[in-house]
Amino acid sequence: MRKYRCSIADNVHFSEDEIDSLGRLVDIVHVFDNEIIPRTEDEIIQNIGAAEVAILDTLVSLSLKITKKCPYLKLIIRSGTSTEGLSQGLLHSRKLLIANIGDYASESTAEFVFAQILTLLRKVHVANQYSKMGGDDVYAIQGEQLAGKTIGIIGAGKVGSALLPIARGFGMNIRICTKNPGSNRAIKLRVEKFSSLREVMSEADIIVCCVRLDPSEYYGSKFLIGRRELQLMKEKASLISICDSLNAVDIGALYELILTKEISSTALDLNPLQLEGKFGAKGRGIAVLPNVLITSNIAFNTAEAIRQKNKATIDVVKRFVKGKEFNVLNNKVCK
Secondary structure, X not given: OOOOEEEEXXXXXXXXXXHHHHHOOOEEXXXXXXXXXXXXXXXXXXXXXXXXXXXXXXXXXXXXXXXXXXXXXXXXXXXXXXXOOEOHHHHXXXXXXXXXXXXXXXXXXXXXXXXXXXXHHOOHHHHHHHHHXXXXXXXXXXXXXXXXXXXXXXXXXXXXXXXXXXXXXXXXXXXXXXXXXXXXXXXXXXXXXXXXXXXXXXXXXXXXXOOOOOOOOOXXXXXXXXXXXXXXXXXXXXXXXXXXXXXXXXXXXHHHHHHOOOOOEEEEOOOHHHHHHHHHHHXXXXXXXXXXXXXXXXXXXXXXXXXXXXHHHHHHHHHHHHOOOEEOOOOOEEO
């Protein structure tokens, strides 16, 4: 029986053992080369070629127009939780199956969020440079403690839920909002009640955006956290965003409010090139401010999370090959 043809068309970070495991399920017709990143539609089409399964990460973007030139393609797997890089037309296609990977890095991401918070509030990045330049005044760089502060969490999914016990361990007060509040859910998360987005933005000392946005709802110039929401923040508040959608926060407005010191500091787990591409000079400018951390989509990136992600990606391929059910983005379930 002929195997399905598969293209590893993006920088998925499979180990040799994982590629071997995948190769037992499908014929691998292309393996992504980090030295030759496809820049044009023709190069992407060439890499996918005659494959029926294409595995992507974040470097390569696909549109319905491109896939129409890949006549054998049946399944696209985004090896991660987001849909960044997949066009709206593709996400609504009924001719192709589009799958991504659900929760695999919530603990890793939650830990990373607090690494960012502590770096900003204790000014670790500033102290590092000060010390390397010969500074030795122990009072020169003063930070703030977390105990007693209020953390506002936007999104009560896997990552938002994983943040709660860490915040409690630091002795923080908690505000959390979600698109789907309810008393039973609040009890499960051990919170007195859910707050509104407005309450979170106005009452928290540290705001963490960790919601997964629906790209059909937030696109173009529509943001979850726009200028109006940003202006609700306390003067010394900090904003942390590990949401990989460029429509989570209006970066242009955030840049202006940091410059005018209406917002204290921010940490964005986003690629600087993506910021510049969407927000122009303001996206480029925010990346060089001293009270801004930019970390290029690494919140998930631990050895443990990558192994779990790759295992889940191969499992989707296995289910597809064997005709078993798996969740897809443009249908409820594929059978």
